[in-house]
Each structure stands twice: as structure tokens, then as C-alpha cells.
Amino acid sequence: MVGLAVHRLLQEALTNAAKHAPGAAVHVRLVRDGAILGLSVVNDPATVAPLPGVASGGSGLVGLDERVRLAGGTLRTGSTSEGGFEVVAELPVTDGATPRAATATRPTASARELAHARRQVRRRLVQTIVVPLAVLAGILLLMIPISFISSSLSVLDRDRYERLSVGDARGDVQPRLPAFTKDGPPDDAPPTPKGEDCVYYNTRTASAAAYRLCFAHERLASKAIVGSS
Structure with a gap:
């Protein structure tokens, strides 16, 4: 579902740029950050008048918003400060998961600190219990031949x-x-x-x-x- 949503989003955004900003440069950026896939299509300001006769090539931006939402993502569209237009979407790599939900699965700082503290406790238990027992066992093993030699x-x-x-x-x-x-x-x-x-x-x-x-x-x-x- 995510792959199809990205394909349709890119297709509609490029069609929209060709219709409303003919001749303008279009910048496409696709980035994955962990479990989140980000896609942005930004066109520069139009250099010539729009061509009203060009078909939209799809269900339009309204339909794209619904498609992205069903894929568990978010869509943002609007004019840029330079006078162009941008279409920005974030979609989870796993179908049906929202970006926030995907981000929530990552370990938080407190969870990492708790895991670190547990490792420290286990390490100290080994140092205070296991190591002395191992040393004691070694001493006992050494005492057996020493006792035999002393007796001999x-x-x-x-x-x-x-x-x-x-x-x-x-x-x-x-x-x-x-x-x-x-x-x-x-x-x-x-x-x-x-x-x-x-x-x-x-x-x-x-x-x-x-x-x-x-x-x-x-x-x-x-x-x-x-x-x-």
C-alpha cells in the first residue's frame, strides 16, 4: 500500500506542477528515516501562464490526501515562500502504521537508561558473587594437591x-x-x-x-x- 501511495503521490504532484507551473523546475526528494519514508515534490514559481487545458491525471490532491491517510501517513500541501508549490508526505514503511506510531516503537531515552542500569546491576552481581566464588573454587582446587604434597x-x-x-x-x-x-x-x-x-x-x-x-x-x-x- 505504501509503495502504491508513493507512486500515485509522485505522479499527481508532477502532473500538478506541469499544469500550474509549466516550465518551472521541479525538485523531488525521497528519504527514509528509520521506519518513516518522506517524499517531497517542490516546484519553483511558474515562468509562463498555467495551461488550463492540461488534465490533472488523477483524483487530485484531495484524493491523494485520502490515499496517504489510508496508508498510515500524513500529507501537507501549499505554497512556498518563494512563490512555488510543495507537496510533502510522510509514510510508514509498515502498512497501516502512522508515523507517530512507528516513531513510538523506538526506544526512548528513559528506556535506554533503564536497560543500561540493568546491565550495570548484572555486571556488579557477577563481580561481587560469581568472581569470588570462582576464586574460592580455584583456591580449593589448589589446596587439594598442596595438602597431598604436604602429607607426602x-x-x-x-x-x-x-x-x-x-x-x-x-x-x-x-x-x-x-x-x-x-x-x-x-x-x-x-x-x-x-x-x-x-x-x-x-x-x-x-x-x-x-x-x-x-x-x-x-x-x-x-x-x-x-x-x-
Whole structure:
């Protein structure tokens, strides 16, 4: 419908210019702005007298106004300040929609601001919740191999344990011990002997039992296997 309306409008406007302003220049402009199609036909002032015998070639400007309105557009006609005549129409690209209705479908400034605010909220939620959770998950994953390595490096070889004797100087015992100690005694380990400083070593990786070496006055005061084996 819009295409036919544009065709008829252009045909009638050119016929009208030829009839009422013979010899005058005619300027035709067709522009699309989003969902709105604009057509203007403007003729300069007539250089010779009008030719009354020329047929209008259609139903006239009154009929054009009705055709444009049915297509959902608007039509404006009238004389220009230079003495010419103009026919200006605006039609929606989609049939049946008025220019105002088509324009109303475009996002308003407030709608754009609301959409921007929502994006900002989502971004901040990601920064405050998702990112810390991802970092925490990464730390937990790193702690698993670290814990395993620490447990492996705190295993005291049984032969070395057997060769340790009560009364040995701490300075002689220390070089024969693993680089790391166990993180505290097993849950079911007996209390630490009074006056002694005890350290614990794993009997093997992931074992609940532990070797306990207790020192007093810088000498090995006691040794024992504690905890569930």
C-alpha cells in the first residue's frame, strides 16, 4: 500500500506542477528515516501562464490526501515562500502504521537508561558473587594437591624411626626427620607428656596413625606410634 501511495503521490504532484507551473523546475526528494519514508515534490514559481487545458491525471490532491491517510501517513500541501508549490508526505514503511506510531516503537531515552542500569546491576552481581566464588573454587582446587604434597613430605620412614633412640640429642635427630611435620596430633592421640615438646610425623600418606617424637631439655625423651593405624 505504501509503495502504491508513493507512486500515485509522485505522479499527481508532477502532473500538478506541469499544469500550474509549466516550465518551472521541479525538485523531488525521497528519504527514509528509520521506519518513516518522506517524499517531497517542490516546484519553483511558474515562468509562463498555467495551461488550463492540461488534465490533472488523477483524483487530485484531495484524493491523494485520502490515499496517504489510508496508508498510515500524513500529507501537507501549499505554497512556498518563494512563490512555488510543495507537496510533502510522510509514510510508514509498515502498512497501516502512522508515523507517530512507528516513531513510538523506538526506544526512548528513559528506556535506554533503564536497560543500561540493568546491565550495570548484572555486571556488579557477577563481580561481587560469581568472581569470588570462582576464586574460592580455584583456591580449593589448589589446596587439594598442596595438602597431598604436604602429607607426602611429612612421612617418616619406619627404618629411620626405629633407629631413633631415647636420649639422642635433638641436633642429631633433626637432620634425619622429614622437612614437614604433621598438622597436629591424631584425634585419638593420648595427651602430650608433661614438660615435653612433641612433634608428629605421618607413618604413610593419608594414614590416621602418626609417629610422635617428644623432646625435653633438647633430647629425645620419648617416641611412640599414636592414633589409629
